[in-house]
Amino acid sequence: EAGVAQSPRYKIIEKRQSVAFWCNPISGHATLYWYQQILGQGPKLLIQFQNNGVVDDSQLPKDRFSAERLKGVDSTLKIQPAKLEDSAVYLCASTSGGGGPSYEQYFGPGTRLTVT
Amino acid sequence: AQSVSQHNHHVILSEAASLELGCNYSYGGTVNLFWYVQYPGQHLQLLLKYFSGDPLVKGIKGFEAEFIKSKFSFNLRKPSVQWSDTAEYFCAVKANDYKLSFGAGTTVTVRA
Numbered sequence: 001e002a003g004v005a006q007s008p009r010y011k012i013i014e015k016r017q018s019v020a021f022w023c024n025p026i027s028g029h030a031t032l033y034w035y036q037q038i039l040g041q042g043p044k045l046l047i048q049f050q051n052n053g054v055v056d057d058s059q060l061p062k063d064r065f066s067a068e069r070l071k072g073v074d075s076t077l078k079i080q081p082a083k084l085e086d087s088a089v090y091l092c093a094s095t096s097g098g099g100g101p102s103y104e105q106y107f108g109p110g111t112r113l114t115v116t
Numbered sequence: 117a118q119s120v121s122q123h124n125h126h127v128i129l130s131e132a133a134s135l136e137l138g139c140n141y142s143y144g145g146t147v148n149l150f151w152y153v154q155y156p157g158q159h160l161q162l163l164l165k166y167f168s169g170d171p172l173v174k175g176i177k178g179f180e181a182e183f184i185k186s187k188f189s190f191n192l193r194k195p196s197v198q199w200s201d202t203a204e205y206f207c208a209v210k211a212n213d214y215k216l217s218f219g220a221g222t223t224v225t226v227r228a
Contacts, residue, residue: 003159033216042120042206042218043160056215091160101148101210102167107160 002026004108006092012114018080021111025073025094031055033105034067034077035091043091049075079113087115118143118211122219130227131199137192137222139207148210149190151181152218155203163205166190177201199228 005024013019025032030051035043046065048055051072060067064083069075079086089112093105123138141147151163164175171183181192190207207219 040220042208042220043216044218045215048215093160100214104162104165105216107152109159 004092004094004106006090006108006111008111009109010112010114012116013082015084015115016081018078019082019113020076020078021090021092021113023075023077023092023108025075025092026096026106029094029096029106030072031095031097031103032069032075033093033095034075035093037089037091037110039088046077082113082115084115087113089113118147118209118217120207120209120217120219122205122207122222124222125220126223126225128225128227129197132196133226135192135194135197135201135224137205137207137224139190139192139219140188141190141207141209141217142188143209143211145212149181149183150208150210150216151175151179151190151192152206152208153203154206155200160206163192197224197226199226202226 007022032049034046036046037043046060047057047067049069052069067077089110091110092108095103095105097103119142121140149166152160153163154160164173166173166183174180179194183190204221204223206221209217
């Protein structure tokens with residue numbers, strides 16, 4: 001079974017530029033998550049999708065971050081404009097079912113973003 | 117919102133030594149508990165999980181964890197580590213909101 005795919009793996013941009021990350025979850029997984037992992041910290045949830053609907057985006061800085069999952073499969077996360085403090089690894093995860101307690105989240109390899 | 121504390125930032129030990137990583141959480145209700153591991157260059161993967169029942173859970177690669185409800189703890193243990201256990205370990209908690217909250221992680225370095 002193929003895992004969660006993410007691209008690009010690495011991205012370096014200057015502050016105030018825009019960037020987009022792509023995620024392809026495990027086939028058939030209805031729930032998709034984006035996390036931000038700043039160096040020295042654990043992953044922090046940014047947004048959760050159930051199929052193509054947003055379940056929770058309370059931690060997403062909506063003035064600069066946006067995410068979509070148009071057909072309920074792939075997802076993109078965008079930052080515009082980027083700030084220095086956005087330097088982090090952006091992780092995508094997916095799970096079957098509704099994201100309840102008994103469902104394991106499977107993580108992708110992440111995209112390491114450096115903002116200079 | 118719940119918070120998760122991992123006691124050690126970096127642990128260095130020799131092969132065959134015993135390992136114990138501390139994890140405490142702050143939430144009074146029902147919780148589901150997890151330990152994730154990230155080996156160098158690899159993605160996060162589940163090591164073990166606790167939902168209910170026997171508070172001593174066994175995971176992959178000889179790891180186990182004990183849930184002590186009265187102490188709000190879920191410590192990870194391995195009796196004898198190997199060089200291949202070098203990795204970053206994350207404790208995580210799911211409460212009623214079903215959000216996965218992670219600790220800051222512990223880097224474990226095993227010297228051959």
